[in-house]
Amino acid sequence: MTPSTRDGPADESTDEPATDGSTGGDRSTGDDRSTGDDRSTERRAGDAIFRSDLGRAGRSAATGAERDPEPDGGPRVRIDGVGKRYGDQWALRGVSLDLDSGVLGLLGPNGAGKSTLMGILTTFTAPTEGTITVDGVDVREDPTAVRSRLGYLPQEFGVYPDLTAREFLEYLGALRGLSRATARERAVDLLSVVNLADAADRRLDTFSGGMTQRVGIAQALLADPDVLVVDEPTVGLDPTERARCRNVLADLARDRVVVLSTHIVSDVEATASDVAVLVDGRLRTHTDPETLVETVDGRVWECVVDDRATLAPDYLVTNTARRGDGRRVRVVADDPPTDDATPVDPTLEDAYLALLDDRDPNGGGRP
Ligand SMILES: Nc1ncnc2c1ncn2[C@@H]1O[C@H](COP(=O)(O)OP(=O)(O)OP(=O)(O)O)[C@@H](O)[C@H]1O
Numbered sequence: 001m002t003p004s005t006r007d008g009p010a011d012e013s014t015d016e017p018a019t020d021g022s023t024g025g026d027r028s029t030g031d032d033r034s035t036g037d038d039r040s041t042e043r044r045a046g047d048a049i050f051r052s053d054l055g056r057a058g059r060s061a062a063t064g065a066e067r068d069p070e071p072d073g074g075p076r077v078r079i080d081g082v083g084k085r086y087g088d089q090w091a092l093r094g095v096s097l098d099l100d101s102g103v104l105g106l107l108g109p110n111g112a113g114k115s116t117l118m119g120i121l122t123t124f125t126a127p128t129e130g131t132i133t134v135d136g137v138d139v140r141e142d143p144t145a146v147r148s149r150l151g152y153l154p155q156e157f158g159v160y161p162d163l164t165a166r167e168f169l170e171y172l173g174a175l176r177g178l179s180r181a182t183a184r185e186r187a188v189d190l191l192s193v194v195n196l197a198d199a200a201d202r203r204l205d206t207f208s209g210g211m212t213q214r215v216g217i218a219q220a221l222l223a224d225p226d227v228l229v230v231d232e233p234t235v236g237l238d239p240t241e242r243a244r245c246r247n248v249l250a251d252l253a254r255d256r257v258v259v260l261s262t263h264i265v266s267d268v269e270a271t272a273s274d275v276a277v278l279v280d281g282r283l284r285t286h287t288d289p290e291t292l293v294e295t296v297d298g299r300v301w302e303c304v305v306d307d308r309a310t311l312a313p314d315y316l317v318t319n320t321a322r323r324g325d326g327r328r329v330r331v332v333a334d335d336p337p338t339d340d341a342t343p344v345d346p347t348l349e350d351a352y353l354a355l356l357d358d359r360d361p362n363g364g365g366r367p
Pocket residue numbers: 086090091108109110111112113114115116117
């Protein structure tokens with residue numbers, strides 16, 4: 001099996017001068033930003049199964065010297081008017097985002113352009129228009145320098161099953177030019193960072209899916225990146241492993257940009273300080289999860305109905321569950337959908353689905 005580390009150059013797709021620099025979101029560029037650290041810390045605090053001794057000190061111990069948080073005072077990652085065209089179809093258009101430390105949850109329906117944006121950020125795909133800089137370095141002008149600042153966990157992450165976790169990381173470290181001693185030290189430290197110190201000398205074919213994903217996060221950290229890009233890291237994991245994985249990401253985001261692309265909205269709700277939603281290649285919103293949730297505040301209801309079909313055409317149903325007394329449905333609507341509907345606390349998923357819902361008279365819940 002081939003490990004999923006990729007070093008290939010950006011593709012040579014047709015490039016065009018920028019034609020559309022629209023920002024598309026309320027946090028796109030230049031806005032005052034909250035990192036949301038308090039929120040992440042609060043959520044982690046109650047979760048005893050996780051280590052939470054990372055951050056600056058943990059990073060130093062695990063990965064060597066610290067870097068200045070934001071060189072030149074600018075955003076760590078600046079995505080400016082980025083677009084990508086395949087043939088005559090735009091996969092991405094006019095996307096602008098400024099990112100600093102924290103988890104950015106990147107959401108969007110299938111085909112929205114998430115992978116395309118991550119491909120451009122990780123230097124594997126050339127943008128048709130616009131620029132992305134990481135610590136001020138342009139991904140197109142110096143992809144090698146950008147890669148040295150960036151760690152990537154792709155969706156399909158392969159390992160050598162007959163190696164131990166430690167051997168695997170040492171091997172990848174050597175491939176990336178680390179000395180044998182440094183690779184060994186880094187492997188041990190990073191396995192500790194992702195809560196796998198006790199399993200360091202176990203063969204990878206004995207690892208669960210969640211453990212393998214955490215090895216994937218460790219390999220992405222080998223170069224001590226300022227920016228970590230992870231693509232659907234929790235798919236297929238059981239709830240405990242999922243929680244472990246996302247908590248590692250939240251801890252790492254204390255002094256890094258973590259871009260988390262996922263369809264699992266609850267993972268974004270649990271970890272992200274920012275959320276960006278792409279729809280049809282455009283940035284529909286960039287805000288913090290709390291602000292997005294507020295867009296449906298007072299508009300989420302639960303009620304029991306005999307048949308969901310009586311509600312579905314008129315209402316945005318965000319969840320439905322069969323109960324002994326009928327179906328309990330969760331609805332986003334301005335007014336109670338039935339006489340006995342009760343208001344409930346909104347979730348990020350309610351707000352996200354409302355944002356995507358073209359029928360929503362309030363503009364899809366856009367903040
Ligand atoms: N290499 C390619 N050639 C042509 N079209 C492409 C290519 N890669 C992506 N696209 C198109 O670009 C659009 C965005 O795709 P992308 O994979 O970025 O979306 P996504 O949000 O990651 O979707 P998913 O959630 O399904 O992974 C889609 O219409 C897709 O068909």
